[in-house]
Amino acid sequence: MKNFFKTAFFSLLVIGGFWGFSNFGIPQIKPAPPPVEEKLDLGAMTMDQFIALGGKIFNGKGTCTLCHNAMGRAPMLDKVGANSEERMKDVRYKGEAKTVQEYLHESLVKPSAYVVAGFGKSGTNDTESPMPDVSGGGIGLNEAELAAVIAYLQDSSGSEVTVEIPQMDAAPAEGAAAPAEEVALKTPEEVITKHTCGMCHKILDQEGALGPDLTKIGAKRNKEYLRQAILDPEAVIAKGFSGGMMPPTYGEQMKAKELEMLVNYLAGLK
Amino acid sequence: MLTRNMKITFGALMLVILAMFMLPDFMPAVHASEAAATEATSAAAPASAAASDAAAEPVANAITFPPAPKLTEADYPTIPGVNARVMVWLVAQLHLWFGAFVVAVPMFVFIIEVIGMVTRDERYDNMAYEFIKVSITAYSLTAILGGLLSFGLILFYPDLFKYLSMIFKESMFAYALLFFAESAVLYIYYYGWHWLQGGNKKWIHLTFGLLLNAVGLQLMFLANAWTTFMMSPAAVDAAGVFNGNTWEAIHNFLWNPINIHRVVANVAYGGSVVGAYAAFKFLSAQKKEERAHYDWVGYNANFIAISALLPLPFAGYYLTAEMYAYSQQMGITLMGGVFAWIFIIQAVLIGALFLSANYYLWCGMGRSEGAYRYNPRIKYIAAVLVLAFLVWFTPHTLVLTNSELKDLGGPYHQILGVFGIMPAKNTAVNFLLTFTFLSFVFYRRANKVATVSWAAAGNAAQIALFTVGLINIVILGVYYGYFTNTVYKVAASIPQVLTTLTIIITSLVIDSFMYKGAKDVAPLHWGRMPNRSQYALFLLAVSFTWLMGLMGYVRSGIRQHWHVSNIFRDGSPDAFTPGLGYAASVVSVGTIMFMAMVIFVFWLSTISGKHVVAKGYWKEQQA
Numbered sequence: 091m092k093n094f095f096k097t098a099f100f101s102l103l104v105i106g107g108f109w110g111f112s113n114f115g116i117p118q119i120k121p122a123p124p125p126v127e128e129k130l131d132l133g134a135m136t137m138d139q140f141i142a143l144g145g146k147i148f149n150g151k152g153t154c155t156l157c158h159n160a161m162g163r164a165p166m167l168d169k170v171g172a173n174s175e176e177r178m179k180d181v182r183y184k185g186e187a188k189t190v191q192e193y194l195h196e197s198l199v200k201p202s203a204y205v206v207a208g209f210g211k212s213g214t215n216d217t218e219s220p221m222p223d224v225s226g227g228g229i230g231l232n233e234a235e236l237a238a239v240i241a242y243l244q245d246s247s248g249s250e251v252t253v254e255i256p257q258m259d260a261a262p263a264e265g266a267a268a269p270a271e272e273v274a275l276k277t278p279e280e281v282i283t284k285h286t287c288g289m290c291h292k293i294l295d296q297e298g299a300l301g302p303d304l305t306k307i308g309a310k311r312n313k314e315y316l317r318q319a320i321l322d323p324e325a326v327i328a329k330g331f332s333g334g335m336m337p338p339t340y341g342e343q344m345k346a347k348e349l350e351m352l353v354n355y356l357a358g359l360k
Numbered sequence: 361m362l363t364r365n366m367k368i369t370f371g372a373l374m375l376v377i378l379a380m381f382m383l384p385d386f387m388p389a390v391h392a393s394e395a396a397a398t399e400a401t402s403a404a405a406p407a408s409a410a411a412s413d414a415a416a417e418p419v420a421n422a423i424t425f426p427p428a429p430k431l432t433e434a435d436y437p438t439i440p441g442v443n444a445r446v447m448v449w450l451v452a453q454l455h456l457w458f459g460a461f462v463v464a465v466p467m468f469v470f471i472i473e474v475i476g477m478v479t480r481d482e483r484y485d486n487m488a489y490e491f492i493k494v495s496i497t498a499y500s501l502t503a504i505l506g507g508l509l510s511f512g513l514i515l516f517y518p519d520l521f522k523y524l525s526m527i528f529k530e531s532m533f534a535y536a537l538l539f540f541a542e543s544a545v546l547y548i549y550y551y552g553w554h555w556l557q558g559g560n561k562k563w564i565h566l567t568f569g570l571l572l573n574a575v576g577l578q579l580m581f582l583a584n585a586w587t588t589f590m591m592s593p594a595a596v597d598a599a600g601v602f603n604g605n606t607w608e609a610i611h612n613f614l615w616n617p618i619n620i621h622r623v624v625a626n627v628a629y630g631g632s633v634v635g636a637y638a639a640f641k642f643l644s645a646q647k648k649e650e651r652a653h654y655d656w657v658g659y660n661a662n663f664i665a666i667s668a669l670l671p672l673p674f675a676g677y678y679l680t681a682e683m684y685a686y687s688q689q690m691g692i693t694l695m696g697g698v699f700a701w702i703f704i705i706q707a708v709l710i711g712a713l714f715l716s717a718n719y720y721l722w723c724g725m726g727r728s729e730g731a732y733r734y735n736p737r738i739k740y741i742a743a744v745l746v747l748a749f750l751v752w753f754t755p756h757t758l759v760l761t762n763s764e765l766k767d768l769g770g771p772y773h774q775i776l777g778v779f780g781i782m783p784a785k786n787t788a789v790n791f792l793l794t795f796t797f798l799s800f801v802f803y804r805r806a807n808k809v810a811t812v813s814w815a816a817a818g819n820a821a822q823i824a825l826f827t828v829g830l831i832n833i834v835i836l837g838v839y840y841g842y843f844t845n846t847v848y849k850v851a852a853s854i855p856q857v858l859t860t861l862t863i864i865i866t867s868l869v870i871d872s873f874m875y876k877g878a879k880d881v882a883p884l885h886w887g888r889m890p891n892r893s894q895y896a897l898f899l900l901a902v903s904f905t906w907l908m909g910l911m912g913y914v915r916s917g918i919r920q921h922w923h924v925s926n927i928f929r930d931g932s933p934d935a936f937t938p939g940l941g942y943a944a945s946v947v948s949v950g951t952i953m954f955m956a957m958v959i960f961v962f963w964l965s966t967i968s969g970k971h972v973v974a975k976g977y978w979k980e981q982q983a
Contacts, residue, residue, distance in 0.1 A: 093643045094963055097636075100895055101955045104712075104902045105948050112705050112910075112944030121698040121937035124921030124930070156692050163692065220688040226598050318603075325597040326604070 125151045130234055132255055137241070140255050144242025147235050152224060164221065165206040170194070171249025177204050191252045194240045199225045226324070274345045278355030281348050285340065301336060302328045308359040317353045425526065428600025428924060429519050431931035437516060444516035445934035446946060451512050453909050453950045455505035460622070460908070462502050463576045464630025465495040468664050470569040477562055487657050489553050491634050496550055497961045520923045528586055530606045535582045538575055545572045577623070584618050585610035590924045592686045600927040617682040621675040624668055629904050631665030633958065636901035639894035640962045652887035658897055659724060665900060666717050666796065670864070673789050674857050690925070694918050701940060702914050704755050709907040711749035714792055716899040718745060721803045723893035728807035730881030737802065744795045751788035756780030783841020786853045790833045790860045797864050798826070801871065808878040818874040822867050829863040905954055909947035
């Protein structure tokens with residue numbers, strides 16, 4: 091019994107030492123509380139307030155400073171406005187942006203469109219960025235927040251702020267003519283052509299290689315899978331391809347009839 | 361008879377191999393196509409089209425899974441006076457400590473039993489039996505704590521439990537079945553120990569040992585899958601809709617890195633706990649023989665702990681690298697964010713582990729008359745270990761006030777700042793490992809004199825090996841760490857590790873040939889150990905327990921305010937990430953509870969061997 095107490099006392103002493111060091115020997119850093127969703131009243135904001143909002147998101151919810159800091163984990167953004175022009179002209183640029191604002195938006199949601207030399211994922215030769223799409227996952231910025239960050243980046247890098255404060259909940263002006271109802275396309279080929287599927291996929295007479303080959307997709311995938319792949323392309327990423335490439339907006343762009351026509355067509359490619 | 365026994369042995373072996381590979385078959389694949397009709401997509405797709413598809417293709421009738429729930433504080437049941445998170449945290453950690461122990465013990469018990477069979481030295485067999493005896497009581501505690509953990513989760517986190525069971529229901533069912541199998545095999549292995557002795561029976565017993573390990577590891581791997589899914593979810597979309605199959609969810613990005621890390625760590629941990637057991641028995645021993653026996657047991661336990669401790673930093677490094685590869689954000693939060701200071705505490709703990717393990721070895725040299733030759737060199741090893749520990753302990757950035765920042769001239773100390781980055785720490789760890797191995801080499805040689813003709817050349821080769829290897833480690837650390845591109849900083853750690861492994865393996869090979877048939881200086885005096893050396897074994901066990909608890913907090917904490925990273929948010933009042941001091945308090949309470957239970961288990965094993973004859977108490981029986 092004596093040894094029971096001796097070993098217990100010794101164990102307590104060791105545990106107490108570790109506890110004491112952890113509490114008093116190192117700085118006590120209080121982790122930030124979980125982010126809270128804020129209701130944005132964009133209609134009442136001035137541009138300065140909107141830029142300030144962007145700065146707050148940049149340093150907080152967006153977690154941008156985790157990597158874009160002096161530690162060299164990601165490129166500094168103090169000259170991003172001027173750099174954007176050059177990067178869009180670079181042969182390594184894979185995006186579609188034409189303006190600085192579009193480039194910055196693209197960098198936030200498709201970071202691999204242009205990877206600054208030395209900052210790519212290891213083994214990808216700077217073709218793939220380690221940065222996540224900040225509109226999804228754990229960061230989840232919405233379009234208004236993205237616009238605020240872009241405004242902040244333009245402002246803080248000395249560029250002209252071209253972003254307009256989005257009027258997210260604004261109703262269409264009274265008396266404005268309703269847009270003409272588009273007529274549904276008649277054939278799956280028209281749907282494929284209109285939505286430029288061949289830019290990324292091998293289909294019809296096109297040879298896109300960024301996405302999976304669809305010439306015999308019906309032999310491997312059923313309709314449910316194909317429908318989901320169109321409506322929610324990030325749900326399942328085909329083996330050998332990376333996510334974030336296919337626009338997630340086809341659900342809004344296509345009519346139900348067009349979608350079903352396309353799904354039936356693809357399912358029949360065997 | 362021989363053929364029959366061989367058939368049984370062969371059959372049992374096949375069963376083990378089958379068990380290893382049958383896991384995926386336990387889980388019928390829920391194909392992506394079956395899960396495709398999610399709520400989101402079905403809303404977009406016309407109902408009539410879906411109906412016609414359903415008629416045309418039976419697969420479209422398949423199960424649809426809901427997205428991860430969005431919870432508020434009201435969704436978390438509470439019990440007045442009970443902090444749900446702390447309660448679940450403590451129970452989970454206690455379950456993990458005991459679980460790690462009971463999974464690890466059969467691994468080295470099996471190896472010790474094999475050594476006993478090969479050498480026909482019964483002491484090994486008795487030691488293996490003693491270890492498994494200790495783990496039997498711990499096994500019951502593991503099961504009780506596992507049950508408590510399940511209750512805790514169902515009671516306090518019902519939506520999380522429901523969500524995880526929806527994805528892992530097949531593997532949870534398999535887990536329950538495997539648990540029965542584990543119990544059955546463990547009891548046969550333990551209670552059949554003395555029955556299955558000698559000849560082919562020993563082979564059958566060993567087969568049960570192998571089977572016990574196979575089932576135990578599968579249990580751990582399954583539980584690891586649920587844990588790692590919460591860190592690196594797979595087979596789910598951004599909304600948390602399960603759209604893959606169970607195997608994909610199990611085989612998530614961090615599953616194997618955690619599996620490897622936990623297997624190695626468990627062995628080191630198990631070794632340290634049985635070392636504490638041996639120390640307890642040594643201190644309690646009344647007879648000289650008993651003291652000698654438990655000294656020998658303690659030495660073997662320490663050997664097991666060190667053997668697994670040497671590769672452990674590499675397994676940890678691999679796990680961290682994989683976390684970075686999975687999510688740079690997660691990696692940075694871990695190493696450069698709020699958790700960065702934890703690695704300073706970790707350095708202290710690992711320093712304590714290495715120093716106590718080495719100290720025990722140095723004390724152990726007192727068992728031999730021949731060890732005096734090596735005693736003068738110990739102080740140099742101690743100095744290198746302490747220096748390496750100090751480098752590992754040096755923080756990179758300091759939390760400073762403005763005036764402190766001004767005095768220091770920047771965020772980094774001008775001299776010590778260079779020791780704060782990973783190349784310095786990698787170099788320090790490799791030195792720590794190499795010199796710990798050197799302690800072991802000295803211990804091993806202490807009572808022996810090599811008789812081979814090439815002993816001098818062999819010694820020279822080993823000295824050259826250590827010298828060149830250490831210089832290489834320094835060059836890799838300094839040149840690639842400070843004078844080349846950032847990319848090489850991390851990449852240089854791999855050749856550093858390989859250098860350390862080369863030193864260890866080559867030296868062991870040379871030593872084993874050189875000391876074959878070596879002459880003993882004098883008989884080894886088992887039991888001639890100071891009592892303080894046994895406290896080094898206790899320090900090893902306590903430090904390991906505390907370290908596991910701390911790293912458990914980090915592993916779980918890097919999910920921050922998410923139950924499942926980025927897809928299932930923690931909406932409870934405890935969604936905040938606790939600070940280090942708070943976490944250290946919870947870990948300390950958990951370690952006290954664990955050590956109290958473990959010492960209780962040790963004490964039980966002491967009283968179980970006592971037999972009191974109560975004279976006059978029992979009625980005399982007529983013959």
